[in-house]
Amino acid sequence: MWLFCKRKSPCDHIVRGYFGLGDHEHVVHVTSSADFLLHIWARNVETSQGGIQILTPPSQFRGSGSTGPQDGLVLDVPAQTGKDLGCIGAQGGETIDISNAFGARVTVFLTVITADGATVTMTWT
DSSP: OHHHSSOTTTTEEEEEEEEEEEETSEEEEESSSSSSEEOOOEESSSSSOOOEEEESSSOOSTTTTOOOOOOOEEEEOOTTTTEEEEEEOTTTTTTTEEEEEEEEEEEEEEEEEETTTOEEEEOOO
16 A cells, blocks of 8 residues: 555655544544545454445535535455555545444554644544
């Protein structure tokens, strides 16, 4: 994953977070004061189907069937395995919400790459 998402400059700011979704935390809210990329690695600790759900502000381009205040994506992680789920970008000030899907307990390792000097926050409920 890290090799394919190009960094803007050698002065990029990197922030990491580690959360137990569906076990300890329910939703993780990720934001930065500058544009950022959020890289996601997840492990489904269940013996059954599970994964994560990503919610973002509405995309700049949406099909006619896409309505509502947010865009959502569910990514499956096979039972008792870990998986690199890639990265998603956001503009400074936007929030990306990460939660578990299908009621599974999923551990996520999040890495934010943003501009040097930017403030990154990861809050959870």
